[in-house]
Amino acid sequence: MRNVDINIKRAALIAALFIFSAFLAVPRLSPLYAQTPKTVYVKEVIDGDTIVLSDYRTVRYIGIDAPESGGLKPVEYYGIEAKKINKKLTEGKEVRLEADLERTDNYGRTLAYVYVDDMFVNLRLVELGAAVALPYPPNLKHYGELSHKMEIARKEGRGIWADVNRWVIPAEDAGRHIGLSKTVVGRVKRTEDKGFGVFLNFGEDFSTDFTVFIPANNLQYFKDEGIGDPASKYRGKVVETTGTIRERNGPSITVRHPGQIYIRR
Secondary structure, eight states, X not given: OHHHHHHHHHHHHHHHXXXXXXXXXXXXXOHHHHTSXXXXXXXXXXXXXXXXXXXXXXXXXXXXXXXXXXXXXXOOTTHXXXXXXXXXXXXXXXXXXXXXXXXXXXXXXXXXXXXXXXXXXXXHHHXXXXXXXXXXXXXXXXXXXXXXXXXXHHHTTOGGGGGHHHHEEEGGGGGGGTTSEEEEEEEOOEEEEOSSEEEEESSSOTTTSOEEEEEGGGHHHHHHTTOSOHHHHHTTOEEEEEEEEEESSSXXXXXOSGGGEEEOO
16 A cells, blocks of 8 residues: 555656656747837837837838938938828737848838738839839838839829929038938949949049949849849939948948939939
8 A cells, every 4th residue: 555655656756757848848938029019009109110119129111211300310301201190000019020031220220111900101202202212222122112102103293292492412512411311413433343233433432422332242132123134234424322321431331232323314
């Protein structure tokens, strides 16, 4: 009888240890994650292309760029209007996010296409002229439709396109807008393929004049669009280039997709 009792106790102990081990093996949610709601709404609108959600994520819209509305950067033409339009479309509303190939940017912001019910917010902002379509490789899922809607908004003079000369700056003024996303217009006077990338120069001096740089590892996007040799394609043309102006031996924009360059003539 004593042996039976010992065996029963031993079996109970083994069962208890098995249950405890199984409990430890089950992944558990952290309190913060467990409290994250299944649906999220827009808590704050930062500007025309950035919002903060109720779960405290900062979301940067993919595929578009809106003029600055203040904060750490100076207010740009149509920046205040773009922020107001984004607020009207999203603030306090439940949103759904659609991801592309990259989930976050270099600043830790969530990259997303944003929807309120059936409305595609990124696209709507471009339609209204509150933002421009700007491809961010490799996140190109909706590039075609965003670009198409921008062409229509431009032709119809909506939003920023109502006064093109206030949105598009001449190449000789690019140095006054370092750190800002702008559209720069000018004639490409010289081009050079350095092997690691293609340079388009808008003056006579590569070291001081406005320059567009196309990295070699992005040239495939140009080939995909039927542009085998960007140096030849753009040489002598008057073009508009959209992107962030940086100081690199003079003002410069790095172009990673042909959608950033528009040929005027």
